[in-house]
Amino acid sequence: MRNPASWDRSSLAPVTESTPAPRVLIRTEGALGRLTLNRPEAINALDLGMIEILTQTLHAWRENTDVQIVLIDGEGERGMCAGGDVRALHAQIVGGRAEETAEFFRAEYALNALIAEYPKPVVALADGITMGGGIGLAGHAAIRIVTERSKLAMPETRIGFTPDVGGTWLLGRAPGRFGEYFGLTGQTMNGADAVYLGFADHFVPSDRLDALREALAFRADPTGPSEIVLLFDETPEPTTLPSLRPAIDEAFSAPTVAEIVGRLQAQGSTDAAAIADLLEGLAPTGLVVTLDAVREAREASGLRAALEGEYRRVLWFVNEHPDLVEGIRAQLVDKDRNPRWQPATLAELAPDAGAEARAYVPRHPLF
Structure with a gap:
């Protein structure tokens, strides 16, 4: 007879190992195709499998007439995406598997370009920490939204590295020499900073994001997503960057x-x-x-x-x-x-x- 300790006493059913949650949640809601990074314990840090899922889904949705808008966001309260999984990167390099690292970057950069060139509007919610690889997802979307919780950065120089994922393209187009400043120092931008620097388009309070998602999915008129976002857009506290x-x-x-x-x-x-x-x-x-x-x-x-x-x-x-x-x-x-x-x-x-x-x-x- 099986050991009683292996049974869930509340349901009198055998306890089985749970299936790991998918690292990207894919669903459609009305006209909206939703891609949610689902690795909140690591602030949704990207690995190759997540990048491949995002890429494959975007390609599939190109021809899906039910999907009119794509939304990219992240699970959890801490942030959309803290970047690529640099611990895994370290292990690959020191383990002599540099070609795996190159494969990761090729896949990641192809995804960045795909988002930028996508034939349907892509809306990105850069809520919370959105850095490095997260900028590669959010920064090239057609409609880029930040909140009062947003913390954006290209912090690669902090680990002896250099900005990538199209970050240099965004930095190079920031006003004045802020591109050099943020690229070299890796300093963090808040939501208002990000709009001023050209890393984001709209500021929406975080407590209105669920309503925004619903409006994008179930709008009852042909209004475009940009006009819908404007209904939720608010003016943030002014950025201090112009004075600097x-x-x-x-x-x-x-x-x-x-x-x-x-x-x-x-x-x-x-x-x-x-x-x-x-x-x-x-x-x-x-x-x-x-x-x-x-x-x-x-x-x-x-x-x-x-x-x-x-x-x-x-x-x-x-x-x-x-x-x-x-x-x-x-x-x-x-x-x-x-x-x-x-x-x-x-x-x-x-x-x-x-x-x-x-x-x-x-x-x-x-x-």
């Missing part, structure tokens, strides 16, 4: 990272000194590559060209430079917060330290 622009533009228009740091130090303010100190603690190579990438993307012909520039640089880090692995180790694996960058200071860099990453030719093309 003169100082940011003056410093971050300098031709090199070292000169940016020098200009910040010369400004003499407490805030400028803190930014200079931050930059001097980050990976010198990652900063130089990022500055080069943002400025290249500013002149790019489109998102795909910017993604190709990012792809070259990202795979250069994966295959040729130790700072990415070291940055992930220090911040997320060992968590000693003491990365040993190579080289350790801006002064030790070669005159054009971004040249190798800029010219790198990956084994497989992106598109």
Whole structure:
């Protein structure tokens, strides 16, 4: 006879192992096709399987006349998507499986381009933390919504890396030199900041999102999704960024990272000194590559060209430079917060330290 401990006494039924919840929830509600990232314990961090599900579903919905609008959001209260699964990335690289890493980036960037070019309106709810790979999903949608809980960033330089997922395309089009500032520092934007910088289109209070979803799904007239969103849009508290622009533009228009740091130090303010100190603690190579990438993307012909520039640089880090692995180790694996960058200071860099990453030719093309 089976051990009674294996029975659920409340139902007198055998206890069976639960099936893992799918990491992407796919459903249709009225005219709305909903894609919800469902990994809330990791703030919906993306893995290759999630990217493939999103891509396959979007391709299937192209020809589905019942789906008129696509909505992308994230499960849980913490955020839409904290980015790619960089712990898995670290394991692949140190395990000698760099080709798996390249496969992930190719799939992710193809998804970013698919969202940007999708023939039906894509609405993204960047509620809560939306960073790195989350920007790749939300930042290229046709209608990008933020809330009072939104925290957006491209924080890749914090791990010795460089912005990707089309982040350089968005950064390059931000007002003035805010693209260089946010790209190099990895600082966080709130919802109002994101609208001002061109990372979002509308501010909707989080307590109105469910009503917005319902309106998008079951609208009774031919009004377009943009007009529906406007019914829920509110004016957020003003961003403070315009008041900072003169100082940011003056410093971050300098031709090199070292000169940016020098200009910040010369400004003499407490805030400028803190930014200079931050930059001097980050990976010198990652900063130089990022500055080069943002400025290249500013002149790019489109998102795909910017993604190709990012792809070259990202795979250069994966295959040729130790700072990415070291940055992930220090911040997320060992968590000693003491990365040993190579080289350790801006002064030790070669005159054009971004040249190798800029010219790198990956084994497989992106598109």
